[in-house]
Amino acid sequence: MLVKTFGSAVYGIEATTITVEVNIAAGTKYFIVGLPDNAIKESYYRIESALKNCNYRMPRQQVVVNMAPADIRKEGSAYDLTIATAVMAASGQIEAEELDKYIIMGELSLDGTLQPIKGALPIAIQARKEGFKGFILPKQNAREAAIVNDLDVYGVESIKQLVDFFNGDLKLEAEVVNTRDEFYNSLSNYDSDFSEVKGQENIKRALEIAAAGGHNVILIGPPGAGKTMLAKRLPSILPPLSLMESLETTKIHSVAGKLSSADALVTVRPFRSPHHTVSDVALVGGGGNPQPGEISLAHNGVLFLDELPEFKRSVLEVMRQPLEERRVTISRAKFTVDYPSSFMLVASMNPCPCGYYNHPEKECVCPPGVVQKYLSKISGPLLDRIDLHVEVTPVNFNELSSDRKAEESELIRERVIKAREIQIERFGERPDLHANAQMSPQMVRELCKISTAGQNLLKKAMEKLGLSARAYDRILKVARTIADLAASEEIQLEHLAEAIHFRSLDREGWAG
Structure with missing residues (x-):
């Protein structure tokens, strides 16, 4: 007897429907064809044990399993x-x-229970697109798939439940998730807030500018100055995710298996x-079975590289193209996958190996030339893609012990959202652009015009x-963002002056 069931394969962040054909005839052997990998070939032993332990039987005849299309590796x-x-x-x-x-997917344990799978969301989206009535999958992935409307999603805990469902002995309740309620109820759930940071008002201002314009930023300062603490609070002042951004980000995390059952x-x-020991494949994605890397997992968010000079040079260099194109293309002999990677890069570093170069109180003990050598670990092309260079100084005791409450992230975020709205209106004809940092050199010339006095100030600087x-271009982009925060149509002298202040690493002699 010949029977067909349907599964799905995920390539990149898109799914392809797979037809599983099983034919039972006279004979004794079990064959599985259609370019399966070892994990699929081993499924015979898991299936046989699961069926036996659930009081079902594995046919003692010739079983031929074909996975179509047969030219795609499963x-x-x-x-x-x-x-x-x-x-x-x-x-x-x-x-x-x-x-x-139905689309049916799940990994079997030997006792017949089901283990979670990866990529449930893109599979559910493709199932709805192809007109399937429902999607049956492990209970742990049910909420993830249920955000797709017009598709019945049934989470099952064991193969016995699935058998009883199709035989009419059990009525399963479809998982229901109100996508918009789920989205809006958790939109601003951040564990940290800028109000917890004592002092560092100039650094907070720099991060506000970075958030408003989508600019990459590097924080340079001694150990314990608060670089990591400030960077971790940056997402709390970024504009909220739109529903489309949320779905796209969820697809990437689903494919990587990073979503919890809740x-x-x-x-x-x-x-x-x-960590700075990360490999280039782990950072940008890839591998024998391509998976999204850290830069794709940071899509629509923040990628924080702590102690930037400690990363391997090759790891940092592979980020250059994704920073420009905002996507990663991974090519293999038979297929190519694309992962989106539109993220804000936030890096931090000590100014020298000992950490105390330019410190107001402690003396740097590094030999001559060591500071410059340390900074040269970061290549010019990568530094060229970082708009804001911010020097972080230690917080003094009076500020640390002060009872004065700092400004909350919510208030900063309101200003950032207003600035982003100005930019979205400015780039109305270009829906792919939503922040000043994404402007091309030609757009900078058109949209960041400055007065003669401004030109003279920039020349002198x-x-x-x-x-x-x-x-030059970086200063104009940042100045445009500062003007947007001030709701100014023109870039004023004070906007330019503040933007010039954020180019520390471009100054000759900064590192001796």
């Missing part, structure tokens, strides 16, 4: 339930009438902080401070 253990259902239907243990209306949507902007040529 990977992972999530097809266990798809194959087991088809085998049982072909052997007459399940009613097969309704099978073609999560249905990623509703706050991601904050990813990989570049000559006197020894600013590099690459600083």
